[in-house]
Amino acid sequence: MKIHKSAIVHPDAVLGEEVEIGPFSIIGANVTIGEGTIIKNHVTITGNTSIGKNNIIHPNAVLGAEPQDLKYRGECTFLEMGDNNVVREGVTINAGTAGGGSKTVVGDNNFFMACAHVAHDCIIEDNVLLANGVLLGGHIMIERGAKLMGLVGIQPFVTIGRYAYVGGHTRIVQDVPPYVIIEGHPAKIRQVNVVGLEREGFSKEQIDEIKNAFRVLFRSDELNRSKAMEELERQNDVSPEIRHLVTFLRNADKGKFGRYRESFRYSAITTN
Numbered sequence: 001m002k003i004h005k006s007a008i009v010h011p012d013a014v015l016g017e018e019v020e021i022g023p024f025s026i027i028g029a030n031v032t033i034g035e036g037t038i039i040k041n042h043v044t045i046t047g048n049t050s051i052g053k054n055n056i057i058h059p060n061a062v063l064g065a066e067p068q069d070l071k072y073r074g075e076c077t078f079l080e081m082g083d084n085n086v087v088r089e090g091v092t093i094n095a096g097t098a099g100g101g102s103k104t105v106v107g108d109n110n111f112f113m114a115c116a117h118v119a120h121d122c123i124i125e126d127n128v129l130l131a132n133g134v135l136l137g138g139h140i141m142i143e144r145g146a147k148l149m150g151l152v153g154i155q156p157f158v159t160i161g162r163y164a165y166v167g168g169h170t171r172i173v174q175d176v177p178p179y180v181i182i183e184g185h186p187a188k189i190r191q192v193n194v195v196g197l198e199r200e201g202f203s204k205e206q207i208d209e210i211k212n213a214f215r216v217l218f219r220s221d222e223l224n225r226s227k228a229m230e231e232l233e234r235q236n237d238v239s240p241e242i243r244h245l246v247t248f249l250r251n252a253d254k255g256k257f258g259r260y261r262e263s264f265r266y267s268a269i270t271t272n
Contacts, residue, residue, distance in 0.1 A: 052083040067120030174258035
């Protein structure tokens, strides 16, 4: 373990083997850092934060700080991060809120470029890329393999589907289906993310099936899309990828504003 003499590490913090902490970094009392993680200079890790193995946290990142939510009243909430993530300069990832499950969750093998922000109660799955200046509102879910380019801004409660590609400077206010490229003002679904799928190891047959489903689902009006989804659901040999796509679209319709996760908030209000 290497801890620079100028770093401030609370004695109650739990550090794994071969953890490195650089100059002027601050590690709070309720922080756990897994083995092999490298914390560079001027990093702040605070709150109830758990970080897994072999992450690299670059200067001026702040992890686990209180959520920027006007309803927050000091409740005990958490940030959980998995393994092999890269967090570049100036990234901020906030803890959760009581109203959002009390937890912000980051999976494995993600790359957060400089000045990206992950707000309270977000869920980031695996192999996700947030480019420079991406801003995530609260309660957002980013499914595995999604790529968000520079200065993308996302409305709270949105879900970004797996292996989707969001073009730079795009503002997203509704759920983004899996496997597609979306960009523009207003944001529009352009085509299947073929290059991204190829890089992720999808076969030609899998990609062709997704392209065929795309033509049926996104090149028709809403009435025909509903019928097309029904037809796809009736097929016995439909692939897991297409089933996921159809389920995603069905769920998006449950949200009041085309955001599936928005339905959780209204359910909570009704229950209370």
